[in-house]
Amino acid sequence: MKISELPRIELANLLHRGELLLKLPPFVTRLKTNVPSLIRDFAVMYADFEVSSIDAFADFHVEIASEPGLWRWLKPQVRFFFDGRPSFIPLPTVQAFAMLEWGLNWCVAAHSHQYLIIHAAVLEKNGKAAILPAPPGSGKSTLCAGLVMRGWRLLSDELALYDMTTGEIFGMSRPINLKNRSIGIIKQFAPDAVLTDSVPDTTKGTVALLRPPTQSAVRVREPVRASWIVLPKYTPNMLPLLEPHSKARTFMLIAEQSFNYDIHGENGFEAVGNLVDQCACYQYTYSQLDDAVRTFEELCSGKIT
Amino acid sequence: MTHAAALWLSSPAEQLKLKSWDTEDGLAVAYNVRTGDTHLIEDMALQLLGLIRLSPLSVEALAQQLASFFVEHDDEIIQEYVFASLMQLKDIGLVTDVAH
Known part of the structure; x- marks a missing residue:
């Protein structure tokens, strides 16, 4: 029920x-x-x-x-x-x-140390999935919300649960935590988005949570295998730029953004290596969600390799 | 100990895990099993670790084997660079030096 x-x-x-x-x-x-x-x-x-x-x-x-x-x-x-x-x-x-x-x-x-837990958003479309690991301030949640409101399936905005044995990623599909300016940006970008009231003066500033789309919640049991690791970088007034990103630097970022990489020791090292091996790695600089939606569609359709 | 008087050896294979990709930047990652630390290393460091994995080598021998990496042809400068790289690797526990 x-x-x-x-x-x-x-x-x-x-x-x-x-x-x-x-x-x-x-x-x-x-x-x-x-x-x-x-x-x-x-x-x-x-x-x-x-x-x-x-x-x-x-x-x-x-x-x-x-x-x-x-x-x-x-x-x-x-x-x-x-x-x-x-x-x-x-x-x-x-x-x-x-x-x-x-x-x-x-x-x-x-x-939950049966998983490697990565601080990252995870999105899926047409059976292909992107991991968006990023430190605070990179625009990860805004980008995640924007893509989700344009048809990408939400697995996670915060926690990617990487099964190191199967290579599958679970995400729980929970609400997206928007902060400060992102709230207005998403309201304007997707007027049909369902958000909680904005709550000011939290430790993270003003926050509001975005309800996951029904299809994301319905498919919450379905894990994904990642095809891309994309490091978002919100930069005002910049033209969109998707660039290949160093595999080794991506490895280090994934390790840094994992809550329990150290706990897994050598297995964690192998697991992150396998994840980076199977993914094309990019850095994506953007300032407009419409641009981001186009770029990710091109990625998904194979126009960008 | 001067670098002329030392032989260099990387940590045993079971204590040092390396991961590299065939990419332009030549960067790789190294995992020190003993400390649990992961390090981002440059191509030169990766080559050095490969060369001293099986048997210890001196700075001079390493500089000779890696000469093709350098535009610089001054042996002394190359040796200094190799030595500096080895010292960095020593600081993070990936190599050791022993008396010649």
């Missing part, structure tokens, strides 16, 4: 009791919350995701709860719990959904 098929009151009751098991292949997360704004955002953002039966195994047990006491009235805050233990400092209640997303990222990145 999908989240959107649950009556809102039933969804709220399940979340209140901590009995909502969300399928985020390859994981299942048990969620609990008593925060009304979070329940509202969750219902919209995860509308197309499926729930597991209550007795299913859950990889992560997550709760976001309102802080008790007087503060609840003066300065309402929420706290993230992992396996029943408070984690991270409390944040303003208005940041509850962003906190859930950041917390889930942490759960996966800190505990």
Whole structure:
């Protein structure tokens, strides 16, 4: 059953009791919350995701709860719990959904060492997939959102889960975290995009989350094999430029952008090497999403090799 | 120890993993199994590691074998360059020097 098929009151009751098991292949997360704004955002953002039966195994047990006491009235805050233990400092209640997303990222990145976890977006079209690894500020999420709103399947905006044995990548297809100017850019680029309210004054500035397209959520179980590694570089007023990028430098970037490369030791080295071997590597400088959509279409259709 | 008095040897194969591509930039990556560190290395370093993988060589011998890499024909300058590269590799634990 999908989240959107649950009556809102039933969804709220399940979340209140901590009995909502969300399928985020390859994981299942048990969620609990008593925060009304979070329940509202969750219902919209995860509308197309499926729930597991209550007795299913859950990889992560997550709760976001309102802080008790007087503060609840003066300065309402929420706290993230992992396996029943408070984690991270409390944040303003208005940041509850962003906190859930950041917390889930942490759960996966800190505990899922059966994968090499790369800080990267992953997109797929016509059976071909691109990995977009990038440090903050490179325009990765904006580019990812723009491509997704033009028909690319979203696997991930943040965490690429690379199975080092099979070479397949999972991504969970979770909402895209847009920041600051990106929010307005995507609203203008894709007026039908569904976003949460913009939340100012977070540690990342103003943030809003973009709902994954239905088709991405429906196909969330399908991993991909990457064909390209593209390093995005947003540069204002620049003409688009897709250039081959050094394989060795791409290797180093993937290693640096992996949360657990060091943990995997020699296997991690071999795995990143295999990934770089199988991919064409590029750096892509862009300033306009329309240009980026054209470039990626050309890449996908084989006009660029 | 001066470079004339030393022989150079790379880490054993089981402790040093190399990955290179047939690309114009000649860059490669090296993984030091002992430290767990990964390094970006240049073509010259990759060639040096290959040459001293099986048996130790002196700077002079290495400079002779790598002479074709250099536009410069001054043996002393080439040896200095080779020595500097070896010292960098030594700093990151990929090669060792032993007394001649």
